[in-house]
Amino acid sequence: MGRSDDFIQLKGTITEALPNATFRVKLETGHLILAHVSGRMRKNFIRLLPGDKVLVEISKYDPKKGRIIYRFSR
Amino acid sequence: MIIIKSEDEIEKMREAGRITALILQEVARMVKPGVPTSRLNEYAERRTRELGAIPAFKNYPHPSGLIRYPASICVSINEEVVHGIPSRNKVIREGDLVSLDFGVIKDGYYGDSALTVGVEPLDDRRRELLNVTKEALYRGIEAAKPGARLSDISNAVQTYVESHGFGIVRDFTGHGIGSSLHEEPQIPNFGPKGRGPVLRERMTFAIEPMVAMGDWRVMVKSDGWTAVTVDGLPSAHFEHTIVVREGEAEILTKVE
Numbered sequence: 320m321g322r323s324d325d326f327i328q329l330k331g332t333i334t335e336a337l338p339n340a341t342f343r344v345k346l347e348t349g350h351l352i353l354a355h356v357s358g359r360m361r362k363n364f365i366r367l368l369p370g371d372k373v374l375v376e377i378s379k380y381d382p383k384k385g386r387i388i389y390r391f392s393r
Numbered sequence: 394m395i396i397i398k399s400e401d402e403i404e405k406m407r408e409a410g411r412i413t414a415l416i417l418q419e420v421a422r423m424v425k426p427g428v429p430t431s432r433l434n435e436y437a438e439r440r441t442r443e444l445g446a447i448p449a450f451k452n453y454p455h456p457s458g459l460i461r462y463p464a465s466i467c468v469s470i471n472e473e474v475v476h477g478i479p480s481r482n483k484v485i486r487e488g489d490l491v492s493l494d495f496g497v498i499k500d501g502y503y504g505d506s507a508l509t510v511g512v513e514p515l516d517d518r519r520r521e522l523l524n525v526t527k528e529a530l531y532r533g534i535e536a537a538k539p540g541a542r543l544s545d546i547s548n549a550v551q552t553y554v555e556s557h558g559f560g561i562v563r564d565f566t567g568h569g570i571g572s573s574l575h576e577e578p579q580i581p582n583f584g585p586k587g588r589g590p591v592l593r594e595r596m597t598f599a600i601e602p603m604v605a606m607g608d609w610r611v612m613v614k615s616d617g618w619t620a621v622t623v624d625g626l627p628s629a630h631f632e633h634t635i636v637v638r639e640g641e642a643e644i645l646t647k648v649e
Contacts, residue, residue: 327457327617348459379457379617 326376328388333371342367342387344375352377354385365390395569395577397595402571403636403645405502406597409446410634410645413504416440417495418648420466424510426487430468433493434479438465441497449496449503449574455617462618467494467507469619471627474562474603474611475507476618487512490519492630494601496574503574505599506646507632518606519627525557526604526629533567533582533600534635537642543578543589550602551583560609562628564620567600570634592637597645601632 331352335343340356354375356367367373367390374389398406419440420433441448448465455461462476469477469492470485477483477492485491494507511523529550536549546567554561561582569576578590582602605611607626614621622628634645 325613326615327455327460328615329459346459350459376615377457377459379455382457382459 325379327379328374328376331373331375333367333369333373335369336367344373344385344387346375350382352383352385354387357386357388360387360390395590395596396571397593398571398597398636399595402502403595403597405500406504406571406634406636407645409497409499409502409504410506410647411504412441412444412446412499413495413497413506413634414646414648416444416497417493417506417508417646420493420495421508421510424485424491424493424512426485426512428485429481430470430477430479430483430485431481433468434464434466437495441465446497446499449498449505453574457617460617465495468492469494469628469630472622472625474605474620474622474628475565475630476620478616478618485512487514488516488519490523490627490629492628494630494632501572503570503572503634504646505570505574505632505634507601507630509629509631521557522559522604522606522627522629525554525559526602527631529553529602529604530600530631530633533602534633534642534644537592537598537600537635537637539592539594539637539639541592542587543580543592544584545586546600547581547584548586554582554602554604560605560607562603562605562609562611564611565601565603567598567632569597570599571597594637594639596637597634598637599632599634601630603630604628
């Protein structure tokens with residue numbers, strides 16, 4: 320099975336930085352979710368601040384949590 | 394529980410089925426090289442409203458609850474199996490297999506039907522895939538008789554498809570249909586005979602085999618909807634809404 324199976328990608332805006340590289344993200348759809356930063360973004364020191372537009376990957380089985388996989392240019 | 398419909402309900406479903414089939418037929422005629430799939434969607438949506446019905450798929454909720462299906466028709470080209478989202482950037486080309494899946498609500502009852510159009514020039518293997526998928530649907534419908542078991546339908550479809558060396562997609566199923574788009578039971582397109590509930594007259598089903606030219610495995614793209622074959626080979630999809638009847642099932646989504 321492909322990697323992207325069972326995950327949907329949605330755009331959102333960071334509203335709050337929380338401990339442990341966790342952020343609260345407001346999705347385009349209006350939903351608020353908790354999102355971790357992907358390992359690749361941490362490795363490359365992509366800094367995230369409230370107000371940043373990001374791409375989040377969300378499992379359809381737990382749509383309240385996600386992974387931030389991309390920060391759009393500011 | 395499988396709902397057995399009254400003749401009144403079936404009459405309403407007949408009307409919903411008639412509208413579904415009519416529009417689907419019209420949209421199928423628009424499938425030509427150079428046409429963006431969004432145009433098929435715009436047409437289907439306009440015609441649905443003209444005929445006093447509601448598009449059944451538009452705003453259908455995703456299992457995650459986060460998003461809704463954004464269009465009125467599903468247009469799935471080649472390796473896309475089902476639930477392809479129409480787009481201005483997706484243009485039909487020669488040799489494409491274009492699957493159209495469409496449904497409407499009329500008077501509170503649903504019609505649901507699908508077909509695949511081959512855009513000429515088609516190679517032999519693709520033409521065979523179309524014919525086999527269509528025939529598999531009719532084999533399934535034939536197996537839907539009062540007294541038969543649900544999985545007799547599944548088995549009829551699978552046996553026919555696999556005898557031609559194609560793959561039957563397992564991740565999606567047919568379904569009961571009536572005053573909601575998806576009712577019990579789920580109708581898998583694979584499995585042994587003689588399992589599941591016994592079929593009765595006036596049960597209404599949407600039977601929909603999805604057939605892949607190669608491997609049956611599929612994955613869902615990151616848009617949350619579009620299912621594609623893992624090996625990238627093309628697929629076809631045919632579907633009718635039917636009523637189980639003594640003798641032969643009645644097809645509700647047939648054009649006169």
